[in-house]
Amino acid sequence: MKLFHYAAPHNFYHLAGRLWPWLALVASALAVAGLWTGFMVAPSDAQQGQAYRIIYIHVPVSWMAMLIYLAMAFWSVLGLAFQTRLSGLMTRALAPTGALMAFLSLWTGALWGKPMWGTYWVWDARLTSMLILLFLYLGYIALTSAIEDPRRSDRAGALLAVVGSVNVPIIYFSVQWWNTLHQGASVSFTQSPRMASVMLTGMLLMSLAMWLYAVAMALRRVRSLILVRDSHAAWVQQLPEVLALRALRSAA
Amino acid sequence: MIWSSAAEFWAMGGYGDYVWGSMGVSLVLLALEVLTTHMGRRQALDAVCEAMEADTEEVHDEQQRVHASLGPARMNPLSSGASS
Numbered sequence: 001m002k003l004f005h006y007a008a009p010h011n012f013y014h015l016a017g018r019l020w021p022w023l024a025l026v027a028s029a030l031a032v033a034g035l036w037t038g039f040m041v042a043p044s045d046a047q048q049g050q051a052y053r054i055i056y057i058h059v060p061v062s063w064m065a066m067l068i069y070l071a072m073a074f075w076s077v078l079g080l081a082f083q084t085r086l087s088g089l090m091t092r093a094l095a096p097t098g099a100l101m102a103f104l105s106l107w108t109g110a111l112w113g114k115p116m117w118g119t120y121w122v123w124d125a126r127l128t129s130m131l132i133l134l135f136l137y138l139g140y141i142a143l144t145s146a147i148e149d150p151r152r153s154d155r156a157g158a159l160l161a162v163v164g165s166v167n168v169p170i171i172y173f174s175v176q177w178w179n180t181l182h183q184g185a186s187v188s189f190t191q192s193p194r195m196a197s198v199m200l201t202g203m204l205l206m207s208l209a210m211w212l213y214a215v216a217m218a219l220r221r222v223r224s225l226i227l228v229r230d231s232h233a234a235w236v237q238q239l240p241e242v243l244a245l246r247a248l249r250s251a252a
Numbered sequence: 253m254i255w256s257s258a259a260e261f262w263a264m265g266g267y268g269d270y271v272w273g274s275m276g277v278s279l280v281l282l283a284l285e286v287l288t289t290h291m292g293r294r295q296a297l298d299a300v301c302e303a304m305e306a307d308t309e310e311v312h313d314e315q316q317r318v319h320a321s322l323g324p325a326r327m328n329p330l331s332s333g334a335s336s
Binding site for chain 1 (some may be wrong): 254255261264265266267269270271273274275277278281282284285289290292293295297298299300301302303304307329
């Protein structure tokens with residue numbers, strides 16, 4: 001099957017190289033469209049005035065923080081089940097973007113909380129579980145970079161990613177399960193959205209942009225990880241980009 | 253257009269600090285991520301070049317070792333002593 005063909009790092013290296021520039025391009029275009037819709041077309045909110053516009057960054061980064069962790073858990077399950085080398089590399093490539101998204105979720109949330117609730121931070125279920133998600137990302141990065149042997153490092157990271165993923169539904173449902181300061185979901189799987197369609201359009205455009213951005217970053221990062229891990233392999237040493245840099249280095 | 257002036261846009265109805273603090277920091281950190289990922293590519297290519305240099309040195313060492321182990325046999329003092 002084609003999927004297993006691309007599970008080989010050297011095939012995936014080339015696929016990722018072809019894909020990421022297009023994803024980055026479409027992500028940029030969608031972000032421009034989303035920001036224009038959100039800041040130039042959408043009206044102000046009846047209750048929250050102009051402060052609600054933080055939604056156009058806060059919701060996309062929060063969704064991505066959760067989604068990227070689930071993607072890491074997905075790759076980890078594949079890695080633990082099939083011992084594919086690519087799984088560990090993809091999990092590793094996703095983690096920094098996930099950590100950034102989790103941090104931005106907390107940052108933009110704090111700046112939204114201050115004018116709306118009167119506080120930057122409260123130890124309630126939604127905010128605390130998102131902080132735990134940030135620590136899970138940082139823990140994953142620390143753990144995998146502390147173990148030298150790539151196989152053991154990938155396995156340990158995979159276990160953390162899978163076990164930690166129970167936190168994601170806790171974040172998602174925290175606003176229903178506990179009494180929290182955080183507002184309920186404006187967009188859910190089961191109900192029609194409780195917001196004006198132009199606001200929703202801006203938010204969805206930004207979410208799609210952030211999703212494609214995250215994929216583009218992960219693909220770009222995984223290519224570097226593949227290069228380093230396979231740096232003694234003939235296919236890497238014969239890549240045109242490697243030969244070009246080698247010629248440049250020997251000339252200098 | 254929903255704004256009557258640029259000043260009104262930047263003021264964000266008095267919430268300017270919060271809105272632009274969110275958007276600005278997000279933009280800066282995303283740009284930093286793009287930059288570090290770009291530099292990571294360069295570092296990875298450098299690491300491959302260093303690995304190649306290490307590999308060729310290893311091959312060189314191996315050849316020297318083979319050469320050295322053959323060397324004394326050819327200049328064996330016993331065999332040279334026997335001929336004289």
